[in-house]
Amino acid sequence: MNKELLPASLPRAVSWQEGEMFMLDQTRLPLETVIEKMETVEDVWQGIKVLKVRGAPAIGIAAAYGLCVALKPYRAQPLDLFMRELEKSSDYLDSARPTAVNLGWALRRMKNFASRMIDGAENSAALYDLLVAEAIRIHEEDKALCRGMGENGAPLIKEGMGVLTHCNAGSLATSELGTATAPMYVAHAAGVKFRVYADETRPLLQGARLTSWELQQAGIDVTLNTDNMVAHLMAQGLIDLVIVGTDRVAANGDVANKIGTLGVAILAQHFGIPFYVACPSSTIDFDTMSGTDIPIEQRESEEVTEFGMRRTAPEAVKVANPAFDVTPADLVTGIITEKGIAVAPYASSLRNLFPKEAAE
Structure with missing residues (x-):
């Protein structure tokens, strides 16, 4: 590769x-x-x-x-x-x-x-x-x-599948193939025909601006949707698999990713759709025991009150703008890494895959 x-x-x-x-x-x-x-x-x-x-x-x-x-x-x-x-x-x-x-x-x-x-x-x-x-x-x-993540995750993508991803965990977020998109690039190169649904990802539109753009550049069949369309797409039977990236994985398998990921995971569980997280070993934090210990970045209110350089909210309105949310491990089907796919219980499976990193 x-x-x-x-x-x-x-x-x-x-x-x-x-x-x-x-x-x-x-x-x-x-x-x-x-x-x-x-x-x-x-x-x-x-x-x-x-x-x-x-x-x-x-x-x-x-x-x-x-x-x-x-x-x-x-x-x-x-x-x-x-x-x-x-x-x-x-x-x-x-x-x-x-x-x-x-x-x-x-x-x-x-x-x-x-x-x-x-x-x-x-x-x-x-x-x-x-x-x-x-x-x-x-x-x-x-x-x-x-x-490695691409090779290990690609077999999850079958002919004709609809694969949903959230935010941008692609080549633009890494050095090369991305995390969540790496299996997509490998499957595409192998001739597997599938379609990707990319969440727009409010408020900064990383899915619209980045994921849909890079997948389109690579010739992958990609459809852009707003975040609040996910339940409808799943109800229509258009989504067979979810793969997202992550900014931090706790030792117990809780996952911090772009805000909105938790909602996608809950919907995936409701509709019986596998929900996978792709991450390299460098993103697994064995010193953080659970997701409750992960600090959540709060960003500027203007990201929410403005859209396309135009104000879309009343002046002085209170704004909540967490950049990330935490998806509990029990909503995660598997964690795709460069050494294989970890499954529950993550506290042991992650340590078994990465004993050296866990001991440091």
Whole structure:
């Protein structure tokens, strides 16, 4: 499996080219494709905060490269100053968004790597080069994780099926094939004919702007629907399978994903439709025991009170705008990972699939 599963016209969320970091501004898709050079750590923080880059794996990759952006001016400084800046910039980047576990995971990995390598590094410039190489490894490893999820999840998609997905857990949210979309790309490449229903995903329309666009670019049969049409589609027998992504999986299998996912899971259970979650091992948080311990990001009211740059709500109205909700493990049919599909009870099946990560 390789990049040929994706069309060449589909841009990558994050890239590192000739010592510089570039980020696709996903807030401007699908009408404009704008790729920005990240000049400072503040640029990277802002890009994560305002969702120029989004999706747990892509956020982790951006954080790793963002730390390199932050440290680049310190290559000629003493190692102790370099390490202090690494700690400071890591804390700063980690503050951009609270729910996606890959953000903190990638930054901890980079810090731990630096701590292991510092004694053998001749100077800060040498340590910086090692950190860049580690960030590139994180990026490349995610590509392999996406392929693994694609291979393991593709057999779930049968000829003629209708597959529903929510938000964007596609190539734009990761390094390559996506999480929820990876099985779709693999099944499509194998010649399986199926149709995808993409939830619009209010309030920021990631399903409309991103998922429907990237699947259309890849030649996959995709139909866009608003979030409140899901029950009707299921009642009509149009949905046979649900696959969504996730920003954090707790040790017990509870899943935090884009707001609205819980409603889809409840509907799937009512209609007897399998509900699968696709995620790499880096998104499983064994230190978080259950979904009640997952912090839920609250976003700005303007995302709800405005639509298409036009105000659609009365002034001064109270607004609830949680970015995520938590789907309990008992609503999840299986969790698609790069090592296989975990099933209930998740507290044991996830640890059996990832004993090393669970022990760390």
